[in-house]
Amino acid sequence: MRTLFSILAVAACAAWGQEAAVIPRPVSVTSGTGVFHWKPGMKLAVDAGSAQAGRVLEAGLNLKAEATAAKPAAGIRVTVDPALAVPSGEGYTLDVTPSLISIRGKGPAGAFYGAQTLLQLMPSGQASEVRAVRIKDYPRFVWRGLMLDTARHFLPKPAVLKFIDLAAMQKMNVVQLHLTDDQGWRIEIRKYPLLTGVGSMRKQTLIGHEEKPKGFDGKPHGGFYSQADIAEMVQYARERFVELVPEIEMPGHAQAALAAYPELGNTSQKLEVFTQWGVNPNVFNVEERTILFLQDVLTEVMQMFPGKFIHVGGDEVPLDQWKASPAAQARMKQLGLTKEVQLHGYLMRRMDQFLTQHGRRMVGWDEILEGGVDQSATVMSWRGNKGGIEAAKMGHDVVMAPTTHTYFDYYQTKSPSEPLAIGGFLPLETVYGFEPVPPELTAEQGKHVLGTQGQAWSEYMPVASHMEYMLFPRLTALAEVAWTPAARKNYADFQKRLPVMEQRWKAMGVNYHPSQK
Ligand code: TNX
Numbered sequence: 001m002r003t004l005f006s007i008l009a010v011a012a013c014a015a016w017g018q019e020a021a022v023i024p025r026p027v028s029v030t031s032g033t034g035v036f037h038w039k040p041g042m043k044l045a046v047d048a049g050s051a052q053a054g055r056v057l058e059a060g061l062n063l064k065a066e067a068t069a070a071k072p073a074a075g076i077r078v079t080v081d082p083a084l085a086v087p088s089g090e091g092y093t094l095d096v097t098p099s100l101i102s103i104r105g106k107g108p109a110g111a112f113y114g115a116q117t118l119l120q121l122m123p124s125g126q127a128s129e130v131r132a133v134r135i136k137d138y139p140r141f142v143w144r145g146l147m148l149d150t151a152r153h154f155l156p157k158p159a160v161l162k163f164i165d166l167a168a169m170q171k172m173n174v175v176q177l178h179l180t181d182d183q184g185w186r187i188e189i190r191k192y193p194l195l196t197g198v199g200s201m202r203k204q205t206l207i208g209h210e211e212k213p214k215g216f217d218g219k220p221h222g223g224f225y226s227q228a229d230i231a232e233m234v235q236y237a238r239e240r241f242v243e244l245v246p247e248i249e250m251p252g253h254a255q256a257a258l259a260a261y262p263e264l265g266n267t268s269q270k271l272e273v274f275t276q277w278g279v280n281p282n283v284f285n286v287e288e289r290t291i292l293f294l295q296d297v298l299t300e301v302m303q304m305f306p307g308k309f310i311h312v313g314g315d316e317v318p319l320d321q322w323k324a325s326p327a328a329q330a331r332m333k334q335l336g337l338t339k340e341v342q343l344h345g346y347l348m349r350r351m352d353q354f355l356t357q358h359g360r361r362m363v364g365w366d367e368i369l370e371g372g373v374d375q376s377a378t379v380m381s382w383r384g385n386k387g388g389i390e391a392a393k394m395g396h397d398v399v400m401a402p403t404t405h406t407y408f409d410y411y412q413t414k415s416p417s418e419p420l421a422i423g424g425f426l427p428l429e430t431v432y433g434f435e436p437v438p439p440e441l442t443a444e445q446g447k448h449v450l451g452t453q454g455q456a457w458s459e460y461m462p463v464a465s466h467m468e469y470m471l472f473p474r475l476t477a478l479a480e481v482a483w484t485p486a487a488r489k490n491y492a493d494f495q496k497r498l499p500v501m502e503q504r505w506k507a508m509g510v511n512y513h514p515s516q517k
Contacts, residue, residue, distance in 0.1 A: 019031070020120075020121055021497040021499070025480060031132065036099070038126075047067075050112075052240070053105065055239070062127070075101070076103075077101070114137075116168070144479065151178055153459075154186060157233065163175065170483075179246055185224065186200060201220055201222030202272070203220055214276070266324075267321060283322070298310065298312075308360060312363070314344070348377070352374055365379075380399045381402060383402070389438050400451070405426070421470075422459055472505060
């Protein structure tokens with residue numbers, strides 16, 4: 001059975017033409033002569049820098065790795081070679097000859113990505129046959145991201161770990177965790193226990209869209225990650241070369257925090273954790289003690305998340321409460337500000353300075369440009385490419401995450417049988433066609449585009465399997481956008497390679513969308 005399967009796999013590769021089916025498509029693939037056959041007694045040898053690559057091959061091919069500096073002439077060998085002629089530590093080469101499979105990473109991440117490629121060439125889950133080939137590969141962008149909204153619906157820790165695996169399998173290296181919003185606060189902050197004590201639970205959830213009259217399900221929904229949970233997720237991600245980027249929303253999308261600590265708001269109205277969706281008027285005030293509160297929160301967040309980037313949200317901030325509040329008006333006067341939007345800018349700058357002092361970098365949604373932020377802030381462009389273009393021209397680093405190409409909460413087909421979604425329409429081919437560097441930018445400005453990110457906003461994704469359905473295969477198309485040189489992209493060819501991923505998703509029990517071909 002196994003042999004028959006392997007023969008079919010090799011035959012399938014041949015039938016698809018000369019190129020091995022790898023997603024994202026590698027920079028260069030040259031076929032060789034002959035076929036590698038795994039034989040009993042062969043070894044999987046990994047050097048010290050390739051331990052993570054070794055682990056992924058052990059699990060994916062049902063083998064035992066041997067840690068050794070020796071280079072066996074037969075079997076599978078994984079090494080790290082800093083002198084490898086590829087542009088980044090994430091680059092690798094994979095050489096398959098009839099006797100030996102050699103993976104060389106420029107750094108440990110490169111070795112890991114080489115291993116991921118080999119797993120796609122042996123999709124049965126067993127060491128098997130592979131046609132001779134030479135692959136040389138490295139990423140186009142440094143930010144290949146996926147955002148998980150854990151606030152609208154709580155994503156249990158095992159689901160987060162699975163999404164980290166699914167992202168890493170396709171060589172993505174950033175998972176942004178949207179941890180706070182109007183509808184829930186999902187991360188333990190020791191200094192302010194009510195954030196989760198009150199803010200992690202809402203009493204019910206809106207049914208459908210804004211029906212008249214509105215319906216609610218009457219079921220409490222909640223959950224949060226303890227600091228120990230976060231430590232486990234960070235470690236799990238690190239082993240897969242994924243940076244977890246935490247997002248703490250401010251000054252908008254704050255109602256869950258305001259339900260816990262009303263003094264951080266602008267009105268005396270008693271708030272509950274929000275049970276509906278949409279842009280919410282309840283925003284933080286910009287008093288000094290609120291700024292100190294937010295910095296305290298970020299201090300604990302920085303202790304939990306060792307990565308460079310910390311996301312502070314900044315999106316969708318209605319200015320009405322600041323306009324109406326005598327305290328906010330007095331604060332503006334004190335700071336010498338004439339427009340409410342400058343209060344937004346003031347808060348974001350204070351956060352940027354605070355994070356920068358601690359050796360980190362602030363990221364925010366593109367609204368942060370409206371209040372004015374320093375060049376040190378990284379801008380995530382979601383309302384089309386516009387914010388990203390403007391920011392890159394001003395010298396900010398940017399991540400392109402426009403609704404038009406990266407919002408995986410939108411419908412993926414026009415079929416009436418699709419489950420209820422937030423709206424919009426984003427088919428697979430449109431995702432695939434995304435070009436993250438807009439033509440409006442000069443080559444120099446274009447270097448500020450760090451990459452791209454897909455968004456899984458979860459208002460209409462109540463459980464992880466539903467999120468899987470919305471993300472796959474569209475996230476896979478975006479992974480190719482983020483990794484593969486633009487000139488190597490080809491949608492028809494991508495469609496031919498997709499079954500390789502589908503086979504692996506099936507084995508992992510991933511609820512991918514089956515009919516997008
Ligand atoms: C806009 S994108 C939002 C989110 C929603 C999303 C729904 C962004 C920065 N804000 O709060 O979940 O639309 O598509």
